[in-house]
Amino acid sequence: MGNKSKKGMSRRDFLKYSGVAAATGMLSSGVRPQRILAQNPPRELVVAISGDPGHMDPRVEAGGIGWSTFCHMYEHGVFRDKNCKPFPQLAEKWTWISPTVLRWNLRKGVKFHNGENFTTESVKLSVQQIIAPTSRSPFRDGLSPIKDFKIHDAYTIDMIVEKPYVPLLGILCDAFMLSPRALRELGDKFGTNPVGTGQMKFVEYRPGQHVVMEANPNYWGKKSSFKGLRIRFVPETGTRVAALEVGEVAMINNVPPDQLPRLRANPNIDVLVYPSTRVMFTTIRCDRKPFNDKRVRQAMNYAVDKEAITKGLLSGMAPISRAPVSVGVPAHHPNLPQYNYDPERAKKLLAEAGATGATFNFASSNGRYLMDRQIGEAIAGYLSAVGLNVKFENPPWGNLVAEVTKYEKSKYDGYLFGWGTFANHPDWILRSHFYSKAVKRTMYSNPEVDRLIEEGAQEFDEQKMKAIYYRIQEMVWDEASWIFLYEQPTIDAKSKKLQWSAGRLDEFFWFHDASFVDG
Amino acid sequence: MKIENLIRRVLESALLILLVTIVVFILLHLTPGDPASIMLGEHSTPEQVAALSRSMGLDQPLHRQYARFLARAVHGDFGMSIWAQRPALEVVLERLPATLQLTAGAFVFALLIGLPIGILSSTRRLSFWDHGSMLLALLAQSMPVFWLGLMLILLFAVKLHWLPASGMGGVQHLILPSFTLSFILMGLVIRLIRSSMLEVLCQDYVRTARAKGLQERVVLLRHALRNALIPPVTVLGMQIGLLLGGAVITETVFAWPGVGMVTVTAIYQRDYPVVQVSVLILSLIVVVINSLVDLLYTYLDPRIR
Numbered sequence: 001m002g003n004k005s006k007k008g009m010s011r012r013d014f015l016k017y018s019g020v021a022a023a024t025g026m027l028s029s030g031v032r033p034q035r036i037l038a039q040n041p042p043r044e045l046v047v048a049i050s051g052d053p054g055h056m057d058p059r060v061e062a063g064g065i066g067w068s069t070f071c072h073m074y075e076h077g078v079f080r081d082k083n084c085k086p087f088p089q090l091a092e093k094w095t096w097i098s099p100t101v102l103r104w105n106l107r108k109g110v111k112f113h114n115g116e117n118f119t120t121e122s123v124k125l126s127v128q129q130i131i132a133p134t135s136r137s138p139f140r141d142g143l144s145p146i147k148d149f150k151i152h153d154a155y156t157i158d159m160i161v162e163k164p165y166v167p168l169l170g171i172l173c174d175a176f177m178l179s180p181r182a183l184r185e186l187g188d189k190f191g192t193n194p195v196g197t198g199q200m201k202f203v204e205y206r207p208g209q210h211v212v213m214e215a216n217p218n219y220w221g222k223k224s225s226f227k228g229l230r231i232r233f234v235p236e237t238g239t240r241v242a243a244l245e246v247g248e249v250a251m252i253n254n255v256p257p258d259q260l261p262r263l264r265a266n267p268n269i270d271v272l273v274y275p276s277t278r279v280m281f282t283t284i285r286c287d288r289k290p291f292n293d294k295r296v297r298q299a300m301n302y303a304v305d306k307e308a309i310t311k312g313l314l315s316g317m318a319p320i321s322r323a324p325v326s327v328g329v330p331a332h333h334p335n336l337p338q339y340n341y342d343p344e345r346a347k348k349l350l351a352e353a354g355a356t357g358a359t360f361n362f363a364s365s366n367g368r369y370l371m372d373r374q375i376g377e378a379i380a381g382y383l384s385a386v387g388l389n390v391k392f393e394n395p396p397w398g399n400l401v402a403e404v405t406k407y408e409k410s411k412y413d414g415y416l417f418g419w420g421t422f423a424n425h426p427d428w429i430l431r432s433h434f435y436s437k438a439v440k441r442t443m444y445s446n447p448e449v450d451r452l453i454e455e456g457a458q459e460f461d462e463q464k465m466k467a468i469y470y471r472i473q474e475m476v477w478d479e480a481s482w483i484f485l486y487e488q489p490t491i492d493a494k495s496k497k498l499q500w501s502a503g504r505l506d507e508f509f510w511f512h513d514a515s516f517v518d519g
Numbered sequence: 520m521k522i523e524n525l526i527r528r529v530l531e532s533a534l535l536i537l538l539v540t541i542v543v544f545i546l547l548h549l550t551p552g553d554p555a556s557i558m559l560g561e562h563s564t565p566e567q568v569a570a571l572s573r574s575m576g577l578d579q580p581l582h583r584q585y586a587r588f589l590a591r592a593v594h595g596d597f598g599m600s601i602w603a604q605r606p607a608l609e610v611v612l613e614r615l616p617a618t619l620q621l622t623a624g625a626f627v628f629a630l631l632i633g634l635p636i637g638i639l640s641s642t643r644r645l646s647f648w649d650h651g652s653m654l655l656a657l658l659a660q661s662m663p664v665f666w667l668g669l670m671l672i673l674l675f676a677v678k679l680h681w682l683p684a685s686g687m688g689g690v691q692h693l694i695l696p697s698f699t700l701s702f703i704l705m706g707l708v709i710r711l712i713r714s715s716m717l718e719v720l721c722q723d724y725v726r727t728a729r730a731k732g733l734q735e736r737v738v739l740l741r742h743a744l745r746n747a748l749i750p751p752v753t754v755l756g757m758q759i760g761l762l763l764g765g766a767v768i769t770e771t772v773f774a775w776p777g778v779g780m781v782t783v784t785a786i787y788q789r790d791y792p793v794v795q796v797s798v799l800i801l802s803l804i805v806v807v808i809n810s811l812v813d814l815l816y817t818y819l820d821p822r823i824r
Contacts, residue, residue: 405556
């Protein structure tokens with residue numbers, strides 16, 4: 001009889017059955033209808049992106065990845081084209097009927113995915129959601145000049161500002177139009193059940209896995225050529241690249257430069273490198289000694305070899321910053337004197353200012369921008385080489401944001417940062433960084449710059465506006481509260497089978513007009 | 520196991536889990552960075568950050584925040600995910616099956632591959648096979664899962680087109696990630712089985728079995744292996760925590776939507792409720808499995824009862 005128990009199960013039986021149960025459990029949980037490699041339902045576009053927006057609420061900060069995802073389900077009254085120029089989307093027309101009143105005439109016959117008509121009520125409610133005191137939208141400050149609404153009828157609305165504010169139209173390009181009925185009915189569940197007017201309808205969001213959409217058959221405009229859109233979240237770069245190579249996905253974003261030779265060697269893949277409006281820079285605290293001396297800040301600009309950084313670390317794809325406002329933004333100054341790499345001059349300026357050996361507490365993020373850790377290390381090296389005592393930190397993005405948004409209380413004297421200007425107006429970047437009444441990243445303060453920033457935002461005349469912003473850029477360039485570095489490119493890759501007009505300056509991916517080459 | 524031992528074991532486990540939540544809570548809150556500033560991003564003003572922190576109760580002293588967490592947790596309410604705006608428990612539980620699937624797959628792979636190699640190694644001691652097995656065990660234990668995963672993707676997905684590169688779907692999606700994760704355990708399985716078998720093979724009853732004229736296969740599998748398995752079963756059961764830890768990296772490499780990936784993201788986003796729930800559930804799994812292994816051990820080895 002051995003070990004066999006008469007009362008219960010023997011050890012042998014126990015082991016046998018538990019083994020079978022474990023194997024069955026494991027396999028049954030994994031067994032699904034067989035899908036062959038790279039086979040997705042026909043005409044569904046599958047793409048892989050580097051992160052998960054974390055939510056589906058267009059009222060809350062979602063980063064470029066989130067906004068791009070939402071753009072397929074939600075629309076704007078006015079949206080921007082690939083060059084960041086506004087174009088009418090749900091508003092048929094916009095008019096500044098006076099310097100303080102922006103009128104939108106809405107498109108008729110547009111319906112939300114829940115069947116509700118798109119009207120001026122939606123516009124008012126959507127903007128109110130952004131500017132509410134409890135709003136978690138990054139566009140709250142930008143749209144807060146809106147003080148009132150005047151609804152003329154279901155399709156005509158005026159947005160009223162206290163004093164003229166020209167950048168308003170560009171910032172409204174980030175205001176998604178929401179369904180009032182969905183907001184009322186869904187309540188807390190609004191953030192997980194997107195209801196827009198877009199070309200795609202929401203089907204499913206699985207955090208960490210994907211968001212799935214299906215083509216909206218009742219779309220008011222050109223219908224999508226895809227049956228649906230599946231955006232997969234694949235954080236690991238090597239895996240994302242492999243997924244594109246094997247045809248699991250038709251497009252990937254955020255390709256680091258070191259992966260480009262491998263992708264370029266593949267005849268089935270297009271590498272897409274295009275400019276953005278994002279300027280990269282290192283902030284310098286203008287209120288702390290010795291950095292309150294302009295000569296020290298200029299010395300830091302001469303000390304860093306921007307060309308070597310972009311060539312060595314970004315494969316030469318990033319143009320060097322020639323002005324605080326990037327090339328793609330209106331009123332970019334094309335003729336500023338350049339801070340060419342000149343370590344001897346940097347050393348001389350530091351010595352003149354008595355700043356040789358001064359400590360510079362410097363940080364760069366790790367994984368937020370292209371090659372940011374390596375570029376931060378290079379900058380630290382260049383600054384050390386001219387005689388500064390650089391204390392370099394390399395925190396994760398979340399830690400860096402938490403520290404730098406302490407603003408004047410931040411422990412850093414400077415940090416590597418980037419800023420995109422999608423609003424088609426230089427006010428967005430200049431007000432955010434050089435206006436002393438705004439947030440204090442560098443504590444830079446120049447009353448003349450403040451005055452010109454206020455004046456520029458009210459100027460409708462293009463030539464006069466340009467003259468104002470040229471003057472601002474000349475001053476902030478000379479006073480160097482940043483180490484001006486380069487303009488970060490956007491790098492994506494796609495299958496040759498995908499016909500897609502990429503290259504948006506705002507770094508968004510938007511497949512509105514995309515299609516498969518073979519249909 | 521006597522009933523009082525069982526009760527003592529349950530109480531010890533509960534205390535352990537409580538301690539884990541306290542340590543994680545303190546560590547999370549001591550780490551630089553707060554959810555409000557991360558959520559509002561680089562455009563935020565200090566006033567916005569302060570208002571959001573207040574609305575989430577993050578301006579309260581740490582002990583009060585923990586007491587509130589605990590008071591809610593005993594009622595099954597672990598709070599809302601700060602980022603996803605859904606119950607944190609729901610966010611974690613919906614990912615749990617994927618992680619369990621992955622770790623179970625890795626466990627099976629580790630046994631399927633490690634067991635025969637360990638037996639082979641023990642029966643051919645100091646031979647070429649034995650040295651080869653030990654080298655493999657060493658490699659398996661020292662190879663970074665991250666690197667191995669990428670190499671396997673390159674080989675089986677990109678070059679050979681046999682398996683998908685990433686994501687979750689049918690059984691074929693499970694093979695590469697669970698095979699990769701199994702390497703964490705495989706080396707251990709090989710070494711444990713080998714040493715345990717070597718010990719058992721020297722026992723008198725094995726000699727007796729051979730003397731009776733039994734086939735070598737029967738001697739090894741029926742007599743030696745069954746007894747040699749007892750120590751490895753205990754040790755491997757205890758290693759489930761190692762697998763769950765490895766799953767964090769494996770899930771990231773293969774875009775496998777499990778608890779590991781959600782925990783890593785939640786740590787970066789300082790989504791405190793999600794991290795707390797993840798750690799709570801993972802430690803619960805480890806504690807429960809360890810207790811089950813203890814029970815199993817007493818069942819497998821009558822001398823311990």
